Amino acid sequence: MFMNNDLNIALNAARKGVETIKSYQSKALNTREKGHHDLVTDADLETERNILSYLKEHCPDDMILAEETKAHEKLSGARTWIVDPIDGTTNFAHDFPVYCVSVAMWENKEAQVGVVIEVNRNEEFTAVAGEGAWLNGEKIRVSNTSEPKDAFIGTGFPYNDLSLVESYLKLFRHLMDELQGIRRPGAATFDLCCVACGRFDGFFEYSLQAWDVAAAALIVKEAGGVITDWKGGDDWLFGQRIIAGNPKIHQVLLDRVEEFIPIEQREAVV
Template sequence: MNLNTIHHQAIKLVKEVGEFIKHESENFNTNKVEHKGFNDLVSYVDKEAEKRLVEGLGKILPESGFIAEEGTSNKKGDTYNWIIDPLDGTTNFVHGLPVYSISVALQQNNELVSGIVLEINRDECFEAVKGENSRLNGKPISVSQGLDLSQSLIATGFPYNDFDKMDDYLSILKHLMQNTHGLRRFGSAAVDLAYVACGRYEAYFEYNLNAWDVAAGAFIVQQAGGKVSRFNGDDDFIFGREIVSCSSEVYEELLTVLRNQWKHNQ
């Protein structure tokens, strides 16, 4: 089975699980929500979605392992590993806000080779496979072109359980409020990254993230012509707990802001 076949079978599976999540959202009972930690929510929908993804992806690529948010499988693959967030934006889902997604990426020998982000409510499937351009519902997409930071709309995420870096973060927000078209906080890192990939945002940055939050979306941004790194510019954004993704024109400007204000990198 070649990579393109694996990728397209994974897209089909992700869409099927997306239908399950959409159905469950119609009559979701908030009393069934659990707390993994402060402001860290999980529901039976997250767990069941992940179970279905792990089972399905395991059939598509039997030798693969998993890095999955809810820990459904701890199997590690020698060559292939899926990185899965079954419901990115659980807090939005629980509160009935229509911005949440499924995020699935595939690593081959520690290199990202496939990424899928399904924004469930708008039925938008952002995806990319190694060697090909990123697509939205089958049509090619690219990051925005020709805009500098002052012309940019920026996405971010607010801290929800790690407030030690709050002063640095607020300093960055202040600068960007005064020097861009504005800031948005949707509550799904995967969606934010996908929106950078198709040019709806010029940039996105956030800290205190996990691999399953960013892997698929970051790969889609890269395949759409964008740049991705940590705040200090290094490329360990999958496991580095922070990410900045931009169009190429905005990247150096935003990185300078982050380096100047984010003292925890010094």
């Protein structure tokens, strides 16, 4: 596995997050809603504090964008760490196994390093721009599935933005018939990493935030996958809509989104 200083920092920061999460797995959680169906726990908050403390110690001049503290909302060209302390908080709060820590470093508005750790399986997905992607130190690649009938994909169900539900359900109904299978693990970072290592052939979702995709999208791209927004463009980090996949299945999903989702719904209203 290719290592550089930034990847080492990202890995160590994410591992500190995992340690914190595991310390809460046998405790009663304090949970509240920060938005409609959008949970936050005391574990999220402490995990983020510990990750950010490590990053600030080792990279004191860098910017930070994190889910719970949101140090700033947009990217300049400066070095910026983008952190999701627990992606899959609802899973975590219900002791359902899929939840991840995500740490990315962006510079000049491009992802440079990405780390996603799935806590329960202790799977460490990593990528460095231009150097490739790995799972627990082993090189990974997207699948070579080309036919929709053979495609196994991930998605996310709408939970706090229901404005697209009718269009989404029409798309979902069509894909249920066209594809081999669809799954919804409940953590977009994990879904994207499953694309990167070939478990999923594709993935699409809307209402995502930058910290949900900043690390995992780089992992997909470095594994040979394609990442776009729902218009086939590059506005996926803050655009709240993403399609990922191997090149063939990505195109299938993009075509179906264009077929079933009205053009005015293919980008977020901000």
